[in-house]
Amino acid sequence: MRLLTEPFQLEFMRRALLATIIVGIVAPVVGTWVVLRRMANLGDAMAHGTLAGVGVAYAAGFNVVLGALGAGVVMAVLLLALSANRRLGSEALIAVLGTAGFAAGVLIISRLDSGVELSHFLFGQLLTVGWGDLAVNAALGAGAIVVIAVLFHELRMATFDHVHAEQSGVHVELVHGVLIALLAVVVVISLRTVGTILSVTMLVTPPATARLFTRTLRAMTGWAVALGVAEGVAGLILSYHLSGGAAPAATIALVAAGVFAVAFVLTLPRRQPHHHRPLA
Template identity: 30%
Template sequence: MNNLLNWFAEPFQYPFMLHALATALIVAVICAILSCYLVLKGWALMGDAISHAVLPGIVVAFLLGIPLTIGAFCAGLICSLSVGYLKENSRIKEDTAMGIVFSGMFALGIVMFTKIETDQHLSHILFGNLLGVSLSEVLQTLFISATIFIVVILKRRDFLLYCFDLSHTRVAGLSPKILHYGLLILLALTIISAMQVVGVILVVAMLISPGITAYVLSKRFDGMLLIAISVSVSTSIIGTIISYHIDASTGPCIILLQAALFLLALGYTRLKNKKI
């Protein structure tokens, strides 16, 4: 028993591990909440598009000497607005527009990154650098996540109605366009927060895995939220601890645990349905 407790407690004797865990937990909660809306809306590819599209914004922000989060946020907005413009002003479908925009912006970001000299390694942006998070970055993540949380709580019913029924949204006197771009802005902010944990490549998994696991296990939205948060928080804690003991990247460890839980949930649901 003592050995098990020591296994859990040992990593958190170091300040950098405490910062990593705090950041992972903050991001885990906000990703879990937003993932429920993204799953219901079918926006998995949109999350992937914005997460890849922020790379050129990060490079430009570095060159201008401004916070990287500002550049990432602006690039995310440009991506979402471009997809909306292509969808509304051409015969191209939304998923095709997303594929064109995010692949083009991601390629642009890689080319720009390879052409500048910087002390930041590309892998930290692509795969996250959770163990290198400073106290100021923890506070920054907390501020962004708190802002997202407050907006989602205040407009949760409006977003839920928008995700379920677009026509009913108009009948209720709400603007689908405002809700659409409002959700995109929240998605871009969440990706910025999660970037430090899992990087731009794996961030879409953290935005989708908790929600899809909860969707498989629950038919009620409140139940989905509770399950998604539980999955996201527990995998973030255990993944951080495992990464310390096996000396592996923290972000991928968290994502692997979330994928494993989804498979378990899917298997459990199938067995339950067969019995019924």
């Protein structure tokens, strides 16, 4: 018990805990839809690409969170506008945009400093999160969850059967655009905590794990959030004891991947008998 509570005697660890919990709730809620719509690659590219906005904001002395949000919106618009290209499809385009934004960010930031700041943006600076960051993250996160809750039925229809959804009056493209915008929000929330690169961990791994053993959307979302929070907190505590708080984001990512691996193996027998369904 002491091992669990000891790290949080320190105020910066308490702030880190709160930041982790916020990401652990919000990212899996959005990520459930990212996984179901098979957009994990897009999430990854979004996380990398926003570094361009961070770099520009950093160089210009703006708020880096706003810079990331701006880059996320630009990425979203470009992706939506260009993904109609049938020869490439959206997949290659996603990779091109993501790596280009990432490269631009690296270039700008490394021209300005020795590399300390760069690694902070890439891997987060969980232990230096301030109360102001927390307030911004909580507000953005709450907004994202409200949007998902309101659009729940639209998202489900657009994801399961977009043809029927469109015929029924669901604005399928708009729903897709909103989800991409929410992706940008998650990346921004993750910026100061797990960093841009590992934000994909919280976005994809807990929902992907929950997908293995749940049957309904509500259960999948609920389990994804429970896993996201538990893995985040466990990773944070583990990193405190293992390395005195170094690399908490990487520890969280490995814990999440470990839980996924265990769930994957445990659910293997259930998924195996994939023979023909019985006739009526």
